Amino acid sequence: MASLQPFMIDGDDLPTLDDSTAPTTPDGSSSFSPELRPQADLGFLNPGPLAVTARPRDAAAAAPPPVRNICFIGAGFVGGPTAAVIALHNPDVRVSVVDRDEKRIRRWNSKHPPIYEPGLNKILRVTRDGSRESLCDFKPPAGWETRLSPSSKTRNPNLVFSSDVARSVAQADIVMVAVNTPTKRRGNGGGSATDMAAFEAVTATVAEHARPGAIIVEKSTVPCRTSQLLAIHRPGVHFEILSNPEFLSAGTAINDLLYANRILIGARNTESGRRAASALASVYASWIPPERIITTNCFSSELAKLVANAMLAQRISSMNSIAAICEKTGADVDEVAGAIGADPRIGSKFLRAGIGFGGSCFKKDILSLVYLAETLVLPEVAQYWRAVVDMNEFARNRFVTRAVKCLNNTLTGKKVTVLGFAFKKNTNDTRESPALDIIRALEEEGPAEIAVYDPLCPPTQMSEEIGRFAGNGALQSNGGSVVVYSDVYAACRGTNAVLITTEFDEFKNRAGRSGDQSRPLESTQTPSMRLAHAEDPLCPIPPCSDDCPDCQVEASSTLSFTSNPEQRRTTKMDWTKVYYHMRRPQWVLDGRGVLEIESMERIGFRVESVGRCGANQEV
């Protein structure tokens, strides 16, 4: 008799028709005008959120084209998890994820997925590999739907990872473009405009291979009006372009996708635009309540994504500016955050002061907004948003200055330890990580050693990143001072100061800090997804080849690192053990506000925490 075994998902094992493709970027286009031209089809501006299902004029028009095949282009942090969750909830739809990076595709098809997200592995196994005899009993909260039938005995795989971009695009009813859109490094708009090279390359592929009638979706974060400027053209064929920005966060991606607070679909207010929006909405309606599916015109949707990130980052910068005042006055930034967050008009989320925001998106999206304002000849607006980025840099610099000051203004002959390399907890994403900036600034001080440890980032990945960012010469193996560790105690042994740069639970000595309520409650709850099974009902993961490079890396890593990532990110470190193996005086600089200072001081540590007046600050 099969026993019911709960399966916790947040445990890891757990249009214009012409003959040109003419894609242009806002900064490179000769046709780009900084003025927003009124569009004939812009009657779509809603007074408020409106469910797509309420949109069509009549029943016949309402029937969206059936969706049987979806292709994601870009198997990255967005493409992989989003495709997996769509596949989970739409078992009859074939979802393919394609990428030009064959190494990435190989990893998605193996037991070494290229990204870590709590809960992702189980969904991958169900959707990519299938399950033999299980019931996939997904129980959504009230008001949420699911097309997953608890009585279905088996589940065939419906998620495919492939590097055959052209073929997958040609088969798709919906093509979701989820490629990277970083900041342009040079040329016109360099340093602030969005680099649309990858996106533009994809539009050309889509124009060549997509079947007539395919719906093209901007999943990537793109500048406002991209849907018009990067129209996809093939003679005699019209492709409807939708904007459907993604709002997931690293580290909580699966919860964010399973319980999205909104799905935003931007479409043209034309018959075909509405039909396309309905088709896309039908995919999400498999599990998202209809009132959470919002439609706007394409430009509003594109702009809303940039504004959402800019507003979130603005809150963080605002609190970091207040943290600087707190450090000089004796006020406590957590207490200030708690006091202002109790006002529902302000709210308590995203008020956590620290060493500033990192990640691949906040900075680039604010800079994209800055560039947009500049091209619209709105210098005051550009300056306003640029200040959010400036304040972020100020937060990092202040932290490093404070650390160096604690160590008598010199790091010569000293070891300092950086705990946390990912840009936030529960992810191995290191893009724009504050830790990188801090390591580089510490390096300038010429210490004997900078020890770096992270519970989720593989040491080889960290070394590569540091080499790329600070130069290979920064690594001790090349004569520099940076040493990457896979064991937290080894990283702290003999150190003069520990700097906490990521808010991993492993580093905490208490449950949480008052302002630390950055996620909505439902996103932090464990989804009630269970698999009922006798033994492991999931089909086996395809075996790796004998020469699998990822297996080799795992085999060469130390035991502590090859253990379960879920365990690693939640096992708390023993600060007393760290204390006895540090040099005196034992300094800890808490850049993320994860420590309860009093109990650390009872052990004997000297603690400095962002937004609080420390021993070395004058009031």
Ligand SMILES: NC(=O)C1=CN([C@@H]2O[C@H](COP(=O)(O)OP(=O)(O)OC[C@H]3O[C@@H](n4cnc5c(N)ncnc54)[C@H](O)[C@@H]3O)[C@@H](O)[C@H]2O)C=CC1
């Ligand atoms: N990372 C995140 O948490 C979020 C990212 N976004 C946005 O989503 C987009 C994608 O971001 P990530 O997934 O983080 O990027 P990523 O860099 O992790 O993945 C992008 C993938 O696209 C592939 N690619 C690039 N050009 C290609 C081409 N011509 N053909 C096939 N594949 C190609 C790359 O090889 C890469 O694997 C960006 O616009 C980003 O701003 C939005 C919300 C959250």
Ligand SMILES: O=C(O)[C@H]1O[C@H](OP(=O)(O)OP(=O)(O)OC[C@H]2O[C@@H](n3ccc(=O)[nH]c3=O)[C@H](O)[C@@H]2O)[C@H](O)[C@@H](O)[C@@H]1O
């Ligand atoms: O477009 C994107 O890429 C995504 O960017 C952010 O998500 P993400 O960057 O993954 O993570 P956040 O939780 O927003 O954290 C960003 C940074 O801000 C920092 N942060 C966050 C909250 C806070 O109160 N204080 C603070 O310093 C985090 O440590 C982290 O370094 C947004 O939250 C997502 O909605 C968006 O989809």
